[in-house]
Amino acid sequence: MSTLVWNSKVGPxxxxxxxxxxxxxxxxxxxTGIDPATISRIMNGKQQxxxxxLQQFALHLDLQLHQLLEADGYNVEEKQHSSQxxxxxxxxxxxxxxxxxRLFDHQFTTxxxxxxxxKYEAYAKTEEGRQxxxxxxxxxxxxxxxxxxxxxxxxxxxxxxxxxxxSEAEKSVLGSGLLYFIxxxxxxxxxVFPIGYVDDALAVxxxxxxxxxxxxxx
Numbered sequence: 418m419s420t421l422v423w424n425s426k427v428g429p430x431x432x433x434x435x436x437x438x439x440x441x442x443x444x445x446x447x448x449t450g451i452d453p454a455t456i457s458r459i460m461n462g463k464q465q466x467x468x469x470x471l472q473q474f475a476l477h478l479d480l481q482l483h484q485l486l487e488a489d490g491y492n493v494e495e496k497q498h499s500s501q502x503x504x505x506x507x508x509x510x511x512x513x514x515x516x517x518x519r520l521f522d523h524q525f526t527t528x529x530x531x532x533x534x535x536k537y538e539a540y541a542k543t544e545e546g547r548q549x550x551x552x553x554x555x556x557x558x559x560x561x562x563x564x565x566x567x568x569x570x571x572x573x574x575x576x577x578x579x580x581x582x583x584s585e586a587e588k589s590v591l592g593s594g595l596l597y598f599i600x601x602x603x604x605x606x607x608x609v610f611p612i613g614y615v616d617d618a619l620a621v622x623x624x625x626x627x628x629x630x631x632x633x634x635x
Contacts, residue, residue, distance in 0.1 A: 426488040427471075428460040434478030449473035465489065530619045533601055534593040541592025542585075550578060550595050557599045567621045571598055574624065587628065594624035 435445060442460075446453035451470060458464035466474070466489055475482040540546040554575050558568060571594070577583055578591040597620045 425459075425462055425465060425490060427466055427474075427485055428462055430480060430485060430488055431456070431460050431474060431478065434474065434480050438478055440478075445474075445477060448477045527619055527623075530597075530616050530623060533597055534620060534623060537596035537600070538589050538593035541589045541596055546592060546596060549599060550575070550592055553599050554595060567617055570621050570625075571595065574621075586631065590624055590627045590631070594620055 434440075435442070440448075442453045442456045445451070446456055449456075449470075451473060455464065455470070459466045459470065466485075471482060471485045471489065474480060475485055537546075541550065554571075558572070574591050574594055578588055578595060583591070598617070
């Protein structure tokens with residue numbers, strides 16, 4: 418029986434990274450939490466790496482994540498030139514692309530975003546959290562040139578948050594999404610298109626789902 422070989426150039430990059438860092442696969446496994454047998458299969462082209470694998474390899478081997486993505490068959494550079502309007506309307510498209518490339522662990526990313534939102538929901542109830550939302554939101558919008566994905570949704574969320582008729586329960590949920598936007602270091606870097614926009618999309622989506630469950634609507 419023939420063994421399936423994944424057409425990937427990740428292996429040579431990992432080998433160079435290991436040599437440069439003077440690491441063995443076993444040591445890399447300890448650092449990353451990835452089974453050395455899995456690392457071996459990825460290096461030998463017998464298994465495609467997940468996004469979480471590539472992130473760990475980039476972190477511990479001083480490699481560029483976008484280079485690893487390209488080496489694993491995803492044309493990051495080409496996708497960076499897609500129109501902004503396409504990005505804003507394409508959360509499903511992003512998931513489909515990543516799913517087909519086996520790069521996006523939806524459950525892993527969703528759970529991490531949920532944890533961040535829960536933390537910020539509590540923070541949004543504090544006076545310090547409220548001041549950050551009121552004072553720093555526009556500065557963050559300006560920082561991303563007002564053109565990032567889901568900016569319009571975030572502006573609506575901020576407008577609703579500032580509305581005196583909005584309940585405290587709704588404000589805490591809205592505030593969690595706004596604080597995620599203002600304060601969070603992205604779980605996935607934004608420059609890696611389209612993967613970098615997934616956590617931002619999830620944050621907005623999860624907030625809207627919470628609000629809908631509470632029978633509130635933006």
